[in-house]
Amino acid sequence: MALTGLQIFKLLPNTNCGDCGVPTCLAFAMKLAAKRVELSKCPHASDEAKAALGEASAPPIRKIAIGAGENMATVGEELVMFRHDKTFYHKTVIAPLLHDNNNAVDEAKTLSSIVVERAGEVLKIDAIALQQSGDDGEHFAKTAQAISSETGLPLILISGDPDGMKKALDLVGDKRPLVYPMVNENFDGMTAIAKEKGVPIVVAGPSGLDGLIERVKKVKAAGVEDIVLDPSSKSLAGSLRDQTLIRRAALQADIKDLGYPTISGALSGGDSSCKSSIASIAAICKYSSFLVIEDFQPWQFLPLLTLRQNIYTDPQKPLQVEPKIYPILEPDESSPLLVTTNFSLTYFMVSTEIDDSEVPSHLLITEAEGQSVLTAWAAGKFSPEIIAKAVMESKIEERLKHRNLIIPGYVAMLSGELEENLPGWRVHVGPQESADIPAYLREEWPQIASSPAGDA
Amino acid sequence: MDIPLEKHKGKIRTVELRKESPSGLAIGGQDCLALHLFEGSYPNKPVIAWEITDTDPSKWLGDVRKPYKDVLGDPVGWAKMVREEHGAKIICLNLIGTDPNKDDKSPEEAASLLKNILSAIDIPVIVKGPGPGEKQNDVLAACAEAASGQSCLFAAAVEEQYKTLVASCMAYGHALVAETPIDVNLCKQLNILISDMNLSLDRVVIDPLTGGLGYGLEYTYSVMERIRLQALGGDEMMQNPFICFIGDEVWKVKEVKADDPAWGDREKRAILWEIATATSLLYSGADILVMRHPEAIKAVNEAIDDLMKG
Numbered sequence A: 001m002a003l004t005g006l007q008i009f010k011l012l013p014n015t016n017c018g019d020c021g022v023p024t025c026l027a028f029a030m031k032l033a034a035k036r037v038e039l040s041k042c043p044h045a046s047d048e049a050k051a052a053l054g055e056a057s058a059p060p061i062r063k064i065a066i067g068a069g070e071n072m073a074t075v076g077e078e079l080v081m082f083r084h085d086k087t088f089y090h091k092t093v094i095a096p097l098l099h100d101n102n103n104a105v106d107e108a109k110t111l112s113s114i115v116v117e118r119a120g121e122v123l124k125i126d127a128i129a130l131q132q133s134g135d136d137g138e139h140f141a142k143t144a145q146a147i148s149s150e151t152g153l154p155l156i157l158i159s160g161d162p163d164g165m166k167k168a169l170d171l172v173g174d175k176r177p178l179v180y181p182m183v184n185e186n187f188d189g190m191t192a193i194a195k196e197k198g199v200p201i202v203v204a205g206p207s208g209l210d211g212l213i214e215r216v217k218k219v220k221a222a223g224v225e226d227i228v229l230d231p232s233s234k235s236l237a238g239s240l241r242d243q244t245l246i247r248r249a250a251l252q253a254d255i256k257d258l259g260y261p262t263i264s265g266a267l268s269g270g271d272s273s274c275k276s277s278i279a280s281i282a283a284i285c286k287y288s289s290f291l292v293i294e295d296f297q298p299w300q301f302l303p304l305l306t307l308r309q310n311i312y313t314d315p316q317k318p319l320q321v322e323p324k325i326y327p328i329l330e331p332d333e334s335s336p337l338l339v340t341t342n343f344s345l346t347y348f349m350v351s352t353e354i355d356d357s358e359v360p361s362h363l364l365i366t367e368a369e370g371q372s373v374l375t376a377w378a379a380g381k382f383s384p385e386i387i388a389k390a391v392m393e394s395k396i397e398e399r400l401k402h403r404n405l406i407i408p409g410y411v412a413m414l415s416g417e418l419e420e421n422l423p424g425w426r427v428h429v430g431p432q433e434s435a436d437i438p439a440y441l442r443e444e445w446p447q448i449a450s451s452p453a454g455d456a
Numbered sequence B: 001m002d003i004p005l006e007k008h009k010g011k012i013r014t015v016e017l018r019k020e021s022p023s024g025l026a027i028g029g030q031d032c033l034a035l036h037l038f039e040g041s042y043p044n045k046p047v048i049a050w051e052i053t054d055t056d057p058s059k060w061l062g063d064v065r066k067p068y069k070d071v072l073g074d075p076v077g078w079a080k081m082v083r084e085e086h087g088a089k090i091i092c093l094n095l096i097g098t099d100p101n102k103d104d105k106s107p108e109e110a111a112s113l114l115k116n117i118l119s120a121i122d123i124p125v126i127v128k129g130p131g132p133g134e135k136q137n138d139v140l141a142a143c144a145e146a147a148s149g150q151s152c153l154f155a156a157a158v159e160e161q162y163k164t165l166v167a168s169c170m171a172y173g174h175a176l177v178a179e180t181p182i183d184v185n186l187c188k189q190l191n192i193l194i195s196d197m198n199l200s201l202d203r204v205v206i207d208p209l210t211g212g213l214g215y216g217l218e219y220t221y222s223v224m225e226r227i228r229l230q231a232l233g234g235d236e237m238m239q240n241p242f243i244c245f246i247g248d249e250v251w252k253v254k255e256v257k258a259d260d261p262a263w264g265d266r267e268k269r270a271i272l273w274e275i276a277t278a279t280s281l282l283y284s285g286a287d288i289l290v291m292r293h294p295e296a297i298k299a300v301n302e303a304i305d306d307l308m309k310g
Ligand code: B12
Pocket: A318, A338, A339, A340, A341, A343, A345, A346, A349, A350, A370, A371, A372, A373, A374, A375, A376, A378, A379, A406, A407, A408, A409, A410, A430, A431, A432, A433, A434, A435, A437, B180, B181, B182, B183, B186, B209, B210, B211, B212, B215, B216, B217, B219, B249
């Protein structure tokens, strides 16, 4: 159980020295109970206090990191059931599953080379799960090593063969892979290996969360603390239940033996990839820390990683870009001028399309509190007055020899009023969807540019 | 082990559609969070409504035109096809052709089409107007009258324009969709306005407004969870099932249209875009999902079956 402020206070020296930055031990104890400060801030706490408090002050869901260097992936430390309460913290780690009997190394290289930038975030695969297929432990270990060095990605090593696992860890143990013991009979041996190498291990439940807790207790007793839970759910319904209850147990019932990150597998089931896609979607929405996807296909990449991006963004504040003029592809005095809002998704969509059009352009971003075009328009933050003012203040007039402004198609209705607010300018209504910007800039802009009416 | 199961004070209302038909449906009725069968009762499965249009949907992407190529522009044939070949349990008739900026079809034309569809198939029908404006009122009023006593679901009442539709639904025994833009308070407010006109809230379905995957989905997802929590907490003005119009939001975005080889097979990616939008909103509480692609619908239906086995 979490300790109360008074219980914690009894463990402190009660000297009120203030070294912790808080005037009294009591005040410090209260902050500690509310998890707003860490015990390490008090340099005088006794070992006894540390032991007692260590457990109580730990985050309700343990932090686990796998991999090394810039590709290290961290999970755990979640604090809420619902993303509107506070941002979900560490994103679900997405790991395609490969088997060591195929061209695993080549496949891993291909997978790790898919990189897409979306709304200012670089989307890529986070880890590779490698499964030992036969009893050639040597081969498994070598494959793991090759994937690790070729891709730099963290590994999830899946095997039922303690010997293969040991050989693999001898080669890549320093890269902190996650050990996933496949067959339960070998569990004790695997636990010993994980302990020896200091790497995290997956504890899979036989059935039900009670069984899972029993296993966790055993593993902890063996001295391993870095645990990842696999409730071995049998269906989508079972998975939702287990994942929800595990998180609830950790956050609300203070059940320490379930206070660990979780892992889910999306197995293709042979017939179609729809099943694995849906299991993946469920895992991303509902609390899985690791997601292992069998037979991962390139077309699954964008939908699944975009979903993860959506679920894990901060619900309180939209991502914004700085309002100013962005030059795209070295525009000059006769290049088009387009305007939109400072919602980063909007900026990103529009700027990539301008880039694709290969027509150098000036892109004016207005201050709209990070809202999309229509949202900002509806809220009065993308009005003719605001746009006109942004055009004037940008002083873009001094750098252009034409006076043409292209506005988003969805706000066609403000073009008349905008022209009134911008004497000497002509306002042109662009397409509604940014995907149509390249065609517009290539086909319509030359005509606009050559018509005399818009000259400075 | 002592993990608390959650019991809630509130319960979602049951909305009955096409009650007089043997293929009628009830929506909602659960007393727990989305899909939480392990701690509550879930009398009615979430359902997928097949979207069909009154006129050839020329703006629809090839992927979602192709499966219906023989029936585009023939809404009665289209309705029969999804019912008979795909086992549709409910359809959404989207009256895009009545839009003054499209074919500007008359309210009478829409009303007689609805009548024909109702006699061709025995499942519930959601009727979606051309969008806020005078035309919407006229079209939906004519349709409501023509479908008198068939308990259809009409979309949509919005804060600026709800009175005519509420009156029609009361007069002719229909349910309606109350649409508000991703906002807990506006949602509650509109339900209050509607019940102040004495339409029973047993005949209201909430449209929280759908942002597609990558285009505002996260806002819809969270507002649904918040509305649901408040409803289950006992707020009687929020205890209604949700409808999410998925198709429109999905089939226009760049990631669905673009032929970038690095992004993998385009059509499969597009279908997954619809599946992902629908499935995540299923997990945040959707009771009716309005969708387009047969493969996406099939996949999400299988997921619903699996989830409802408990
Ligand atoms: C998510 C969302 C929100 C989020 C905000 C998200 C954000 N950061 O902006 C929240 C929940 C906060 C919100 C709030 C509101 N919203 Co809102 N919201 C949406 C939603 C679902 C998606 C918007 C989005 O993110 N689009 C994605 C971005 C990328 O789109 P975009 O900026 O338009 O950019 C595209 C194009 O415009 C084009 N483009 C962009 N710039 C340019 C520039 C040029 C030159 C060209 C050619 C093209 C181009 O490229 C992009 C990709 O195609 C839409 C409905 C929908 N499904 O679209 C409603 C919507 C925009 N909201 C609406 C409303 C009314 C509101 C509120 C006013 C409701 C209220 N009364 O409280 C509030 C306003 C906020 C406030 N009070 O300050 C209405 C607008 C009504 C209208 N058409 O008049 C909409 C359309 C919903 C509706 N049908 O009622 N909203």
